[in-house]
Amino acid sequence: MLVLKLALRNIIGAGLRTWLNVVVLSLAFVLIVWTQGFIQGMQEYSQRALIDTEVGGGQFWRPEYDQYDPLTLEDSHAPLSPALRKLVNDGSATSILITMGTIYPGGRAMPALIKGIDPSQKALNIPAGMLGRVSDGDIPGLIGQRMAKTTGLREGDFVTVRWRDVGGTFDAADIRIAAVVITDMPTIDQGQIWIPLERLREMLRTPGEATLVVVDKDTATVPEAGGGWIFRDQEYMLKEIVEMVKSKMVSTLFMYSLLMFMALIAIFDTQVLSIWRRRKEMGTMMALGMMRSRIVALFTLEGALHGFLAVVAGAIYGLPLFMLSKKYGFPMPDVVDDWGFAIPQKLYPSYGAVLLLGTTLLVLVSVTLVSYIPSAKISRLKPTDALRGKMT
Amino acid sequence: MQNGNLIETFDLVKQFPIGGRKFTALRDVNMKVRRGEFLGLVGPSGSGKTTLLNIIGALDKPTSGRTVVIGMDTGKLSHKESAMLRSEYLGFIFQTYNLLPVYTVYENVEFPLLLLGMEEKKRREMVISALKWVGLDDRARSRPSTLSGGESQRVAIARAMVKRPKLVLADEPTANLDAENSFNVLDMMVRLNEELETTFVFATHDDKVIRYLRRKITLNDGRIVEDIETVPSPPGQGGE
Numbered sequence: 001m002l003v004l005k006l007a008l009r010n011i012i013g014a015g016l017r018t019w020l021n022v023v024v025l026s027l028a029f030v031l032i033v034w035t036q037g038f039i040q041g042m043q044e045y046s047q048r049a050l051i052d053t054e055v056g057g058g059q060f061w062r063p064e065y066d067q068y069d070p071l072t073l074e075d076s077h078a079p080l081s082p083a084l085r086k087l088v089n090d091g092s093a094t095s096i097l098i099t100m101g102t103i104y105p106g107g108r109a110m111p112a113l114i115k116g117i118d119p120s121q122k123a124l125n126i127p128a129g130m131l132g133r134v135s136d137g138d139i140p141g142l143i144g145q146r147m148a149k150t151t152g153l154r155e156g157d158f159v160t161v162r163w164r165d166v167g168g169t170f171d172a173a174d175i176r177i178a179a180v181v182i183t184d185m186p187t188i189d190q191g192q193i194w195i196p197l198e199r200l201r202e203m204l205r206t207p208g209e210a211t212l213v214v215v216d217k218d219t220a221t222v223p224e225a226g227g228g229w230i231f232r233d234q235e236y237m238l239k240e241i242v243e244m245v246k247s248k249m250v251s252t253l254f255m256y257s258l259l260m261f262m263a264l265i266a267i268f269d270t271q272v273l274s275i276w277r278r279r280k281e282m283g284t285m286m287a288l289g290m291m292r293s294r295i296v297a298l299f300t301l302e303g304a305l306h307g308f309l310a311v312v313a314g315a316i317y318g319l320p321l322f323m324l325s326k327k328y329g330f331p332m333p334d335v336v337d338d339w340g341f342a343i344p345q346k347l348y349p350s351y352g353a354v355l356l357l358g359t360t361l362l363v364l365v366s367v368t369l370v371s372y373i374p375s376a377k378i379s380r381l382k383p384t385d386a387l388r389g390k391m392t
Numbered sequence: 393m394q395n396g397n398l399i400e401t402f403d404l405v406k407q408f409p410i411g412g413r414k415f416t417a418l419r420d421v422n423m424k425v426r427r428g429e430f431l432g433l434v435g436p437s438g439s440g441k442t443t444l445l446n447i448i449g450a451l452d453k454p455t456s457g458r459t460v461v462i463g464m465d466t467g468k469l470s471h472k473e474s475a476m477l478r479s480e481y482l483g484f485i486f487q488t489y490n491l492l493p494v495y496t497v498y499e500n501v502e503f504p505l506l507l508l509g510m511e512e513k514k515r516r517e518m519v520i521s522a523l524k525w526v527g528l529d530d531r532a533r534s535r536p537s538t539l540s541g542g543e544s545q546r547v548a549i550a551r552a553m554v555k556r557p558k559l560v561l562a563d564e565p566t567a568n569l570d571a572e573n574s575f576n577v578l579d580m581m582v583r584l585n586e587e588l589e590t591t592f593v594f595a596t597h598d599d600k601v602i603r604y605l606r607r608k609i610t611l612n613d614g615r616i617v618e619d620i621e622t623v624p625s626p627p628g629q630g631g632e
Contacts, residue, residue, distance in 0.1 A: 013494025284490040289479020
């Protein structure tokens with residue numbers, strides 16, 4: 001109690017020095033939570049977006065299918081098994097047929113994935129219904145804004161597409177761009193064109209077939225598909241994105257550590273300076289009968305109180321900042337498109353209890369520790385040296 | 393406290409390592425100080441006055457020999473016991489006042505009582521009383537940085553005296569004061585010595601202090617070369 005009382009007196013009495021310390025520490029604290037909140041928000045959004053637009057509640061694949069090897073598409077299609085057909089008919093899943101093709105926007109040849117999707121599907125958050133906008137016999141096609149940018153195609157444009165059917169025969173047709181879709185998901189955008197599933201089945205001469213079947217994310221139980229279809233659950237499908245976000249987090253962790261390090265250096269520096277400046281004061285305290293252990297406790301507590309005040313100060317201006325950024329989001333630059341996973345145009349950070357409490361605890365523990373180290377040095381100081389202002 | 397002696401030293405030797413050699417600051421110092429004395433350790437710089445004062449105050453330990461202060465052999469005390477001895481029985485006055493800069497005058501004087509765990513009401517009474525003694529009760533809320541040298545030293549005296557210690561150790565207490573302030577604080581110490589029977593031991597080479605002493609122990613090169621009773625001659629008593 002005495003030590004607490006003295007520490008409070010010292011902190012209040014130190015005036016500007018205390019507030020400078022507190023401001024630096026609180027800035028680091030708020031910055032750490034703020035940036036981590038953005039990273040967490042990005043991770044949560046990219047996973048959610050991936051589930052909504054691509055992964056759903058998991059996918060049934062043909063055994064030959066490899067999502068990273070387009071050459072496997074030639075053999076990765078088959079009729080739906082009765083169980084899958086039931087799922088699709090119930091609206092709990094949607095079939096997707098995929099083939100490799102070539103498009104000729106503006107006379108240039110570009111490889112593209114042609115994907116067939118049911119315009120009435122509800123399993124994925126892809127505006128496939130827009131494919132119904134073209135009704136005069138043309139093949140309607142949907143592209144994303146990245147594909148539109150790469151190809152120079154706009155809504156209403158025609159683009160020639162060439163493909164090989166199941167027998168290996170080349171064929172070609174014109175696709176009319178029904179809509180350019182604004183999406184945060186590069187994986188349903190870049191290098192691909194979506195057309196109605198039945199039209200693609202006709203083009204490939206694969207009636208009733210699909211490359212994969214995406215289960216609605218809200219489907220509670222996924223049945224055995226049979227017919228050689230293999231189920232890939234959400235965890236399997238999200239493995240890549242989790243790894244990718246993790247790799248991004250390494251750089252953020254570096255930033256986090258750097259900020260924390262700077263904050264700790266600030267407090268450590270202040271504590272060391274305090275000792276240097278206040279060694280005579282400590283000698284006086286010793287001469288007046290204060291025990292060494294109490295002096296160590298006093299200076300450690302002073303540091304810890306700086307941390308506590310920084311958390312309080314950080315909360316005063318940080319919480320409104322966090323709430324505002326959570327409400328209004330933060331516009332993201334175009335460069336994040338190259339990161340390879342979904343980043344919204346406006347990112348909304350996520351501040352979980354673990355982040356807030358964890359960082360608070362980390363700041364408090366670290367500050368206490370870096371205050372203890374120089375304070376422990378004091379305990380070895382001879383009172384006579386301390387009184388002379390000498391370090392031994 | 394054998395034989396009513398507050399301080400006893402026996403063949404006290406103190407050596408400091410300087411470079412690869414040893415500097416002997418005190419050589420076979422033997423002395424006894426009775427309760428209520430007003431004595432000074434005098435001598436030129438480097439004669440060992442402050443070293444002896446530090447050993448008596450349990451701030452330092454002798455290389456050999458013994459020091460018994462208020463019945464306690466300071467050489468055998470642990471850090472904790474030394475701190476308790478200083479906290480309960482000793483008061484210190486320093487040349488540079490050594491006030492705690494972030495505390496007010498009141499808080500500085502209150503500090504030794506806080507260490508003793510005294511309850512607040514009694515603490516307040518004693519602090520106010522000590523400040524009245526030194527005539528600074530109207531500066532209780534001031535910070536040390538706003539005080540003059542004389543005022544600072546009076547606060548230091550109040551801090552040393554507030555707990556009514558048996559022994560006050562004062563190291564060159566007037567070195568940073570002008571003549572008028574020096575006489576003021578010395579008058580104050582004499583008064584405290586007479587009223588409270590507090591023993592004062594000075595380390596000084598200031599003639600102003602020496603005029604107030606009733607006993608003078610002269611040190612030279614770490615040895616006691618003279619130990620005499622003197623008649624005080626402060627300025628108000630025909631001295632100046």
